[in-house]
Amino acid sequence: MNHVVRICLGVALLCVTLVPVAQADEFKLSNNQRISCSRGLSPGKLNTATCKSYAYLFNVRTSEYFRCQVSLALTRDNKEVINVQTDGGCARKPRIFDTDSNYAFDATETEPPNTNSFFGPGGYAVWASDTTAQKVRGCITITSGLGSDISKCLDMTFQ
Numbered sequence: 001m002n003h004v005v006r007i008c009l010g011v012a013l014l015c016v017t018l019v020p021v022a023q024a025d026e027f028k029l030s031n032n033q034r035i036s037c038s039r040g041l042s043p044g045k046l047n048t049a050t051c052k053s054y055a056y057l058f059n060v061r062t063s064e065y066f067r068c069q070v071s072l073a074l075t076r077d078n079k080e081v082i083n084v085q086t087d088g089g090c091a092r093k094p095r096i097f098d099t100d101s102n103y104a105f106d107a108t109e110t111e112p113p114n115t116n117s118f119f120g121p122g123g124y125a126v127w128a129s130d131t132t133a134q135k136v137r138g139c140i141t142i143t144s145g146l147g148s149d150i151s152k153c154l155d156m157t158f159q
Helices: 002-017
Strands: 027-029 034-042 046-059 065-076 081-093 103-109 123-130 135-143 149-155
Touching (some): 065 103
Antiparallel strands (some): 027 046, 034 046, 046 065, 065 081, 103 123, 123 135, 135 149
């Protein structure tokens, strides 16, 4: 299972580096990447391990960001690896702020589905701040389970 995690992380880094960028210093990778893996048994004593990881790539000038995800599925029997499949890519998300400036960013996601998740896979939260002014915006996106995501952002007030 350890080699599966290493392969997933390698594929995740490869996907993120393939995203076209205008200037390298305008894009920052979020600091909060996670990986989750699951196992399953198939007919004929086959074992399948599936790992998924995500990262966010943020444009510090425009506040536009990309959500990148990579997955790896490994199927084996008691003697050998039978099949390895990978998938992934980055999806463009809308700007968080309307104007260009110099922004900082971080993101986090809910854990995989469990008994506490009533909306399926859950969602993610992103935080962005303007590094030139006292301005912070928090956004939450939740999968509705009805085909579309619900996303709302809120400007923070300072007291």
